[in-house]
Amino acid sequence: MTVTPAVEEEEGEAEAPKKGLSFKFPYDETEMALIAGIPAAIITIFTGLPAVIKGVGLLLALLWGMDSVRKTSKYGLGTGVPSIGVLGTGYGVIGALMGLAVVEYGAMPALGIYPAVLVGALFMAVLGLVSGYFSNNEKYIAMKIPRLERAMMELGMAGTLAMLLQFSIVTGTLAFQSVVDMVMETGVIAFMFIFTAMAMFHPYNACLGPDERRERTRMVSIEISGLLCIILGFAMLVLGTSPWGAWDGLSLIVFGAIVWFVFFRKFIKACMDECWETVGTGLIKTLG
């Protein structure tokens, strides 16, 4: 079983607490949520877009989800980190189904615009807020995790947007019947579920420790999104659903491969630079 080291409060936060939104790089969590959430929601509505743009939206949604997992788990959840990620993905699947159930209201199938799916995201936001309230409130479960309500709300929204974007990538539309035929009956939904969960919780679980750094952790999430895009691109090619033809799937594969390569390299380099020491081989310290 994984044991969490006691994670200390980030020094940067204690030194200079930010007031309001500044949008200076690196973005803080609220800014990241705005930057990621709004484009992801817009891209979700327009299903006629090329897969690469949906891939960018997916990357942003997963990054937002990872940030929420990190926010929730920073206060000493050890084995809880994967659980929070899976919880977020579970929220996502429920929210996506909820959105698909009301998808026909206000839809313009000729243009591929389905605004009603965002009802699912809003529903999950409310549900996340309520469950966060119940888990944190002293009258009920009393977990007393700071900012849990907000993190749960964001988790639900990010998970829903990520699942909907993947449905939209693979089926090329968000019509209920085609999602059931292409995603659920073929079993691709299992792949989407586990990779969404991995992109959300693996970064923080892998980088857990007293010297964890947010920027480094976020690279892992982007890298996993790249892998996800590669396999979704192949699934698109096999199912042949895109209105743009084979180029759509191929471009998603190339996009995923580039994103994966760049950020994997960057992450490993960052780790090797920032760890205590990178040595080819050597004995452990007491042996000299």
Add this chain to the structure above:
Amino acid sequence: MLQVVLLFAWMLVIAFLAFIACTFEDIESDIGSQSNPNSQVQLAAQVGQVNRFFNKAISGEPLSNAMYCVVAGTVVWMLLVRLEPLVPGATWKAAVVAIPVGVGVAALIHMIFSTTAHCGRVSAQKRFEQPIYLDVLYGHLLPIATHGFMTTFCITSIAYIQSNIGTLSGNPQLNHPFALPLLGFIWGITVGSIGSSTGDVHYGTEREFQDRPFGEGKRVVYHGKITRYADCGIRTQKDIAGFCAKFGGPCTGMTFGLIILFENWRTLVGMLLGGFLPDLPVFTASGDAAAIGGIVMGLLIVAAFVVGNLVFVKWVRKKCGPFVGV
């Protein structure tokens, strides 16, 4: 009748594959210190014991195994969709190509995730002066990937057999209703949970506490010492694989194999008793008879195990003396 015999034969094949899958799963998790060992590996540097261990903190075992199996299942499904029309009447040829390729892709992804987990965890322990040893990183990736390959291969084969079991035994009605990636997901979760809960002999009484009376613990501060010295030289996880392959791995495999064997056996016997085999009737009251037969068989098996375990533990206590500290 041949069809029923074939069904039972495929069930035995599945149980055998499950045995191999879980054996390798346990050893793989020991090499990567993903299971129980993980806490000791993480704590070791923090309590001053710098070590040469690989820290494969992808996630809990159930989820990570589900991931490898789902990736393999998805790639296999994609290849089968494309390859099966090329060989009409002999779809097994497509499977023979598709399953190893899909599992190979899963092994590559396994290696990628292992690398990020190890590098991330070690660099997050900077203040405890734990370096990244490159030979540890490179040297453990292949053993991890190959053991993971065996697990994923067996699980994907099980999923393939299950989703085509009707076709293989002569009655396509009996095919599993779930798609291959979904079956891979369920089996991956199962193999991971059983590998996580069973086995793991290395960090229990077997090595760390072997000079102690059974059941007696040590302070957490001393747990890190398990990562230091082996029989000759500094301990790495390759030593642990050799140690655990003798007992822990096969023991875990046996647990999983027996679960699969008895579970499928009682279901098939129940179906046979309820008149469901060799031909599936239209769903009527005979479904109840099949379910009741299966459940009664299951209860009998559980009762037999409870009695057998009690007798066995009594015999062991009598032969090897009382447990100290109880």
